Amino acid sequence: MKIILETAIVSAVLGLLIGVALGFFREKFAVPSDPLVDKVRAILPGANCGACGFAGCDAYALAVAHQTATPDRCTTGGKKAGDQIAALLGLTSSAVDQIAVLVCQGSKDKAPLKADYTGIQSCRAAKIISGGTKLCQWSCIGLGDCTRVCPFDALHMGDDGLPHVDTVKCTGCGKCVDACPQNVLTRVSRAKKGAMPLCSNRNPVKSKVIATCKTGCIKCEICVKSCPEQAIHMEHGLPVVDEHLCTSCGTCVAKCPTKVFRLIEKDIVKS
16 A cells, blocks of 8 residues: 555656646747737638648648738638738738539439449549449539538538538538539639539530430520620530620520529529
8 A cells, every 4th residue: 555655646746747847848948939820820710621722720821921822722711811811911812702513403303324333432433433323424423522521511412413502601612623523513703693504514416415414505505696795605515604794684594495504693602
């Protein structure tokens, strides 16, 4: 019993001495923090999502303060954080609030499967193994790679087999865009307006488009011909909208026979 008590006393004394020593050396050899880095860090939301390209908010704050990174890369903090950091550093901010958008409408009932896929439940794996799961080779594969990488719980697979974006939670970090092997996810500014085609099918043959997706662009060019502002042209088999000319009149939305077009401010950005 005496040995146990003595051991406990010695351990306590040693622990106290080591604690005091550590505290002393921490103060003695402490590296003073950079006040500017601390101020930048205070502006950042602290999500540590890595969407800025750095390991976390601390690393990004250090890079921004040393001006080796621009102040507009924090998508979680959005335009507000970018503007505040830029003002702190005396720079001009180009930060914009963005959200992810799915440029495909190939749901289960619109884009048929080419076969039953039973392999690894990953879009990237399915693309490598079989070129995807649907007859449309450009369609969303629907196995949820994008939902698994979203750090903000802003993407969920719907019953239609497509990922749905929660525009309130989405910060436009771009992780889902990078994860999609089909390139059917993109980012748009929350402030953007105008018409947007939601299709990635670049097959130039109308009959083959119809056979692979009921909502695919059939290259009829009605949108191009009917646009009163001549804001639409075809590029690589898909309509492209000149946002500087588009007035959100909705003519292309109404005229498109397969309902490819949506108005961004009305049907896409809802928050």
